[in-house]
Amino acid sequence: MSRVIIIGGGAAGLAAAVSAASCGDEVLVLERMDRVGKKLLATGNGRCNLMNTQTLRYPSGADFAAEVLKRCGPADQRRFWEGLGLRLREEGEGRVYPADAQAATVLDVLRLHLARLGVAVQTGVQVTALTREGRRWRVTVASGETWTADRVIVAGGGRAQPKLGSDGSAYALMTAQGHRLRTPMPALTQIETERKPIAGLSGIRVKCGVSVWHGGRLLHRENGEALFADYGVSGVCVMQCAQYAAKRDTSLSLCLLPDMGIADEEGLRAELQRRRTDWARVPLEQLWTGLSPARLGQALFRRAEIRPNDRVCGSLTEAEISRLTAAAAAFTLRVTGIRGFDTAQVTAGGIDTDGFDPANLASRIAPGLHAAGEVLDVDGDCGGFNLMFAFGSGILAGLNGRKPNHP
Numbered sequence: 001m002s003r004v005i006i007i008g009g010g011a012a013g014l015a016a017a018v019s020a021a022s023c024g025d026e027v028l029v030l031e032r033m034d035r036v037g038k039k040l041l042a043t044g045n046g047r048c049n050l051m052n053t054q055t056l057r058y059p060s061g062a063d064f065a066a067e068v069l070k071r072c073g074p075a076d077q078r079r080f081w082e083g084l085g086l087r088l089r090e091e092g093e094g095r096v097y098p099a100d101a102q103a104a105t106v107l108d109v110l111r112l113h114l115a116r117l118g119v120a121v122q123t124g125v126q127v128t129a130l131t132r133e134g135r136r137w138r139v140t141v142a143s144g145e146t147w148t149a150d151r152v153i154v155a156g157g158g159r160a161q162p163k164l165g166s167d168g169s170a171y172a173l174m175t176a177q178g179h180r181l182r183t184p185m186p187a188l189t190q191i192e193t194e195r196k197p198i199a200g201l202s203g204i205r206v207k208c209g210v211s212v213w214h215g216g217r218l219l220h221r222e223n224g225e226a227l228f229a230d231y232g233v234s235g236v237c238v239m240q241c242a243q244y245a246a247k248r249d250t251s252l253s254l255c256l257l258p259d260m261g262i263a264d265e266e267g268l269r270a271e272l273q274r275r276r277t278d279w280a281r282v283p284l285e286q287l288w289t290g291l292s293p294a295r296l297g298q299a300l301f302r303r304a305e306i307r308p309n310d311r312v313c314g315s316l317t318e319a320e321i322s323r324l325t326a327a328a329a330a331f332t333l334r335v336t337g338i339r340g341f342d343t344a345q346v347t348a349g350g351i352d353t354d355g356f357d358p359a360n361l362a363s364r365i366a367p368g369l370h371a372a373g374e375v376l377d378v379d380g381d382c383g384g385f386n387l388m389f390a391f392g393s394g395i396l397a398g399l400n401g402r403k404p405n406h407p
């Protein structure tokens, strides 16, 4: 029997603890917060989108994530959860949730098995140092108390939403052993833009295509629903663009045509030309009625430098129709920044995965040391990819090459 210490009682740490203990290891989890799994409870708006069965989507660390998930992917993780007694339900786009759609149920199940398998959990302890002593590891916490173990699994997460526990302190534990840190950056977060063009749009949701541009170069494109806010734009598709928009001098371009139910620019041009004829005496302010919310219509007029006051639709010139069409097809906003770690859902960057074996997440530098979850330089898109990597890597680190023996 080995003694295993797990640093961090989040998704990766708790999965590692259950796996290791189910193989007969004596396991201790050390967690800095007053309870384990705080972030887990906040995931998926409290519903916990815990994995995804479709094509892997990892903007960074994709190859390493694929290697890990080849060994512990959705089918293996489903067996893990069902072995613990958690029923799952798959929804659209391969997103998998607990059947009762409660993140608390996932944590309850993990905690039940921690207790059943005799895993010791200490909360309110901040691990500050790891030292190698012969073939064992000594783990020191802020109070000065220490423990020794044969294996240590660092599962301290990244820097996203430190109020939920992950304060980035786990990085230093790994760099002190010679592992390289790739600069942590907020990801899956809202994008801040110039304010004038979006004045009055806060709260409006649009189905759109979102693209990030740097100079004349397209950096990234997503489709989905965006939400205008006072500071800029939010929504899943926008958040997935955030790490690309974090560069200097980027702009965000929203194609609003999908929200109007119009296929392309020519379609909108034809519709506006039709309105110019059929609605010739209708006030120009009404031009967007049925296509777009009034406030967004006003923003499009501003963007096209058209004052609709005291005019009728019949007065639109061909050049004005071109400007309105262009504004709707590419509503472009200068990016002024992205929201920080306080609101980000994940961290891009982290401990370089080159230093780890994807089969058991063991360090290639420091024997007996493992890392799992978001502390590593892997980040996924929305849809369950981040928890799937955290759970998959945690399970493999706990098993350490042994066959699963889940309860």
Ligand SMILES: Cc1cc2nc3c(=O)[nH]c(=O)nc-3n(C[C@H](O)[C@H](O)[C@H](O)COP(=O)(O)OP(=O)(O)OC[C@H]3O[C@@H](n4cnc5c(N)ncnc54)[C@H](O)[C@@H]3O)c2cc1C
Pocket: 007, 008, 009, 010, 011, 012, 013, 030, 031, 032, 033, 036, 037, 038, 039, 040, 042, 043, 044, 045, 048, 049, 050, 051, 125, 126, 127, 128, 155, 156, 157, 158, 160, 161, 164, 165, 166, 167, 168, 169, 170, 344, 345, 346, 372, 373, 374, 375, 383, 384, 385, 386, 387, 388, 390
């Ligand atoms: C609001 C929100 C919603 C999300 N929703 C989803 C979702 O639905 N689906 C999805 O796939 N992903 C989601 N994510 C991302 C996902 O939650 C994380 O990627 C995942 O929790 C990472 O797991 P982890 O175990 O590596 O880190 P964490 O869950 O962050 O856990 C790390 C733990 O380690 C502890 N710790 C850190 N340092 C130390 C130390 N020095 N000593 C002791 N303890 C320490 C922390 O307190 C924390 O409990 C969401 C994230 C947020 C913030």
